[in-house]
Amino acid sequence: MTVALVPGAQAAESQNSAPRSVIPLGRAVGIKLFAQGVLVVGLSDITTDQGLASPARACGLQEGDVITHINDAQVSSIEEVQTILQDLEGQEMELTVLRDEESQEVTTRAAQCSTDGAYKLGAWIRDSMAGIGTLTFVDPETGLFGTLGHGINDVDTAVLMKLQSGAITPASVAGVVKGVNGRPGELRGAFSSSQDLGTLYANTESGVFGHLQDPGTFTGTPVPVATAEEVHTGQATILANVAGTEVEEYTVEILKVYSNTSDTRDLMLRVTDPRLLEKTGGIVQGMSGSPILQDGKLVGAVTHVLIDHADRGYGILAQNMLDQAAQAQNT
Template sequence: MYGPFQKARHALRGGAALVLALLLCAVVPAKAAGVTADGTDRTASARMLVPVGHTVGIKLFARGVMVVKAPESGTPADDCGLRTGDIIVKCGGVSVTSSEQFQSLLQENGETATDLQVRREGESMTLSVSPEQNETGAYCIGAWIRDSMAGIGTMTYYDPETGSFGALGHGITDSDTGILMPFASGSLLPSAVKAVKKGASGEAGELRGDFDLTGDLGDLSANTSSGIFGTLDPGEFTERLGDAIPVASAGEVHTGPAAILANVEGDAVKEYDIEILQIVEDAADSRDLVIAVTDPELLSITGGIVQGMSGSPILQDGKFAGAVTHVLLNDPSKGYGILMETMLEAGDPAASSVT
C-alpha cells in the first residue's frame, strides 16, 4: 500500500522511469536484539524509538533491470528464454545499472549474440540473446523492463541513537510482477499530503501529494519484505520529531484500544483511535495484527486505511506496538498491521544480526 504512484518521465536518472503503486508484504514475528556503542543490551522490549507517522517521498533504484511483462512470442527475449520477473544483472559481462545503460550496451553489441546474466527466483543463470533492429534502427530484445520506482509512503520510526529509520512496514514490490524490487540504492525526500481519495468498499483510497526530488532527507540501505530501512540526515526534519518511546514486545501487544499516527492532511501528523481486533499467530505473510479504524475524524477524511498510510505507527499502552500495512478492500475501515518486533528484525541495522 505504498503511496499513490504516477508515471514520471525524466524524474529518475534523467531517463524514462515507470512509477507505479506497490504491493504489500511482511514477515513472521521475531525478537530483535542488539548492543549500543556503550555496551547496553538493546532487545526489542528495551529499545526506544521515535514514532514518526509523516509521509515521505521515496525513490528506489533496482540492482539490474527487471523484466516486468512476458516477452511476446518470436522476440529475441522470448527466444532466449527470458521470463517475467527475471532480473538482468549483466549484459556481455558488464553490470547493468539502469534501463538506459542496458539499451546502450545493446546498441554497442548490435546483432551480435550477447550473454545476459539473469537472476531468477534467487538463482543465477546465463542466457544468450541476439538483438534485432526495430523500425527506428535501434537494437532491441523485445522485453519490457524497469529499473526504478518512486512515490509517497509513511515513515514508521526514527532511532535518535543511531540515526536509522524504518518505513512502510512492507517491501517495495514491482506492481506488475509482485516481486520485491532488488535493491541497489535509494533515498527519502520531503513530502506533504495535498489531497485524499477516500476509500470505499472494493476500491482502495489513496493519499495524494508531491515530493521534492532536489532535497534528500536520508539514504535507503535495504528493501525487505517487512519494510524499507536506512539512515536520516540530521536537520530540520529530525529536529521536528517527537520523543522516543519503548518498543512493545510481541507478548505485550493485545486486542483492544490503540492508536495510530498518520499524516493525512498537509504537513500535520495526528493521533487517531483504532482497535486491535486480533493477534494472528505465525502469520505467513506477516499480517500480524487485524485492526479497525474507530476514529470518526479519520473515517470522515479517508474512510479508514488508504494507500500511503502504510508504515503509520501503531501505539498501545504508551508503547510502540507496530505499523499499518494492509487494507481490507471490502471494508477500508479495517486492515492489518505488522508487529514492531517483526519490522525491526527484518532490516534495521541496529537490530540483531539481520542485514
C-alpha cells in the same frame, strides 16, 4: 513511474530481549528506489526486415527475471542496457539473470528494429520506482528509520525490487480519495526529487529501511518498542499524515493479534476515530507505515487495507520490523 505504497514478513525472533526506544513518526515521505539490475516486466515482438522477432522470448527470459549483467558489464538502468545493445550491433551476448534468487546465464542476440534501426531485446524492463509512503519510526541515536511495513514490489510482476540505491524525500499530502467498501482510497501528494532526507539500505518483505542524513531531522519523544507478547486486542492509536505535512493521532481498535504469521499481517485493526473516517473512510493507500501505539509503546505499523472493509486493515509488529532492519544491516 509512481506507485501507491500500501498493499508480506517473516516473524523473526527478537534480536534484542530488552525493549528498544524509537521515535514514532507518521510523516508522509517520498520514496525513490533504484533497482539492482533491470526487472523484466513484459515480453514483446520487434518488427525486423525478416519479420517479427523476440530475442528475449527465444532465449527463455520471463516476466520477473532480473538482468544483472550483459556479458561482463553490470547493468542497473534502462539507458545502460540500450547503450550496450547498440554497441554490440546484434552480436551474440550473454545475459546474467536472477530468477527466484538463483543466477543463470542465457545467450541471445538483439534484433534490429526496421522502424527506427535500433537494436532491441524484445523485453519491457524497469529500473526504478517512486511513490509516497509513511515513516514509521526513527532511532534517535543512530538515525535508522523504517517505513511502509512491507516491501516495494513491482506493480506488474509483484516481484520484490532488489535495491541498489534509494532515498526518502520531503512530501506533502495534497488530497485524499476516500475509501469505500470494495474500492480502496488513496493519499495524493507530491514529493521533492531534489532534496534527500536519508538513504535506503534495504527493501525487505517487512519494510524499507535506511539512515537519515541528519538524525535530528525528525524530533519527538522516544517510546519503547512492544514485544509480541505485550500486544493485545483493544484500544490503540495510529499516527497518520492525511493533509499537508501535519501528523495527527487517531483512535483505532486492534481486533486480532495473529501468531506465527508468514507475512506482514501480524494484527488486524479497525479505525474508530470519526475524524479519520470522515477524511479517508478508514485505511487508504499511502498510509502504509503509519505507526500503531498502545499502552505507551510502539506496537506496529499499518500495512494493508481490507478491500471489502475500508475501515479495517492489517499491521506488522514493530518488533518484526526492527528485527528485519537489523538482519538486513548485517548481511
